[in-house]
Amino acid sequence: MSGGSGEGRGEGAGDGVIDPDVDLRVPAQRAETAGAHAVAVLAAVAAGGALGACARYALTLPWPAAPGGFPWAVLAVNAAGCALIGVLMALLEEHGGKGPGGARARHPLTRPFLGTGVLGGFTTFSVYALDAVRLLEEGAAGTALLYLGATPAAALGAVWAATAATRAAVAR
Amino acid sequence: MSGAVSWLPVALGGAAGACLRYTVDRAMQSRHESLFPWGTLTVNAAGSLLLGLVTGAVEAGAAGPGAAALLGTGLCGALTTYSTFSYETLRLAESGHRRAALANAAVTPPVALGAVWAGLELTRYLAG
Numbered sequence: 105m106s107g108g109s110g111e112g113r114g115e116g117a118g119d120g121v122i123d124p125d126v127d128l129r130v131p132a133q134r135a136e137t138a139g140a141h142a143v144a145v146l147a148a149v150a151a152g153g154a155l156g157a158c159a160r161y162a163l164t165l166p167w168p169a170a171p172g173g174f175p176w177a178v179l180a181v182n183a184a185g186c187a188l189i190g191v192l193m194a195l196l197e198e199h200g201g202k203g204p205g206g207a208r209a210r211h212p213l214t215r216p217f218l219g220t221g222v223l224g225g226f227t228t229f230s231v232y233a234l235d236a237v238r239l240l241e242e243g244a245a246g247t248a249l250l251y252l253g254a255t256p257a258a259a260l261g262a263v264w265a266a267t268a269a270t271r272a273a274v275a276r
Numbered sequence: 277m278s279g280a281v282s283w284l285p286v287a288l289g290g291a292a293g294a295c296l297r298y299t300v301d302r303a304m305q306s307r308h309e310s311l312f313p314w315g316t317l318t319v320n321a322a323g324s325l326l327l328g329l330v331t332g333a334v335e336a337g338a339a340g341p342g343a344a345a346l347l348g349t350g351l352c353g354a355l356t357t358y359s360t361f362s363y364e365t366l367r368l369a370e371s372g373h374r375r376a377a378l379a380n381a382a383v384t385p386p387v388a389l390g391a392v393w394a395g396l397e398l399t400r401y402l403a404g
Binding site for chain 1: 289305323331356362391
């Protein structure tokens, strides 16, 4: 697939959009750091990242995994964040064929703030990897393997189900 | 580590981590035409390596709880992402790039694990 093959796409996921953080094949996203816009976009990403990281901290602090124990809190955070990115990106998708006023205008900072910032800062790959390495070092190989497999399965299942459900709801 | 003091470093680190991810992702995409999400893989690998280094430094007593909150929970936590990884995998799969989707899902976890492990072992080696 080559960039620019389709007609003009909106802010969200068109045929060619893969990366929800920023996808340079979308002209609007390629241009969003031009001039003074860069400050607004980076401020939105930063504010969202601060909120997302604090929300993750708030949810994982009360439930630290015991040595050798399954890191349920981090798994729940990652699965929830993946479901929410599916909902967000499906809502941002442009749906053609709507009548006058049907194409809802999205604020250009919605994706940078909620997607790149809040959800990107909320979910984490590094803590997942660290918890898995710690479980292996603690000799809990079975729990480590279970955690290693369960997180991507839950994450991919959540993003798929949430995207499909939101698209179906929006299409109604 | 508890109390209101640790929220500020988590927030600051989270803000910096998310901005860094956005900036690195843009830079990678502007240099590569590939559909494979190299930018996200790069931040997930780099953030995991840094978290290994930070955790090793905390173990060795070279870093305190403030640095762990700022650099570990905040910066590394927000620099890396599971939501972007999973959404990209889904979009690759449903847009007909199943091999890229499979490769992304198969490669990212072991790369992140190896990066954390390398960071931990490096600081342990340096700490003697």
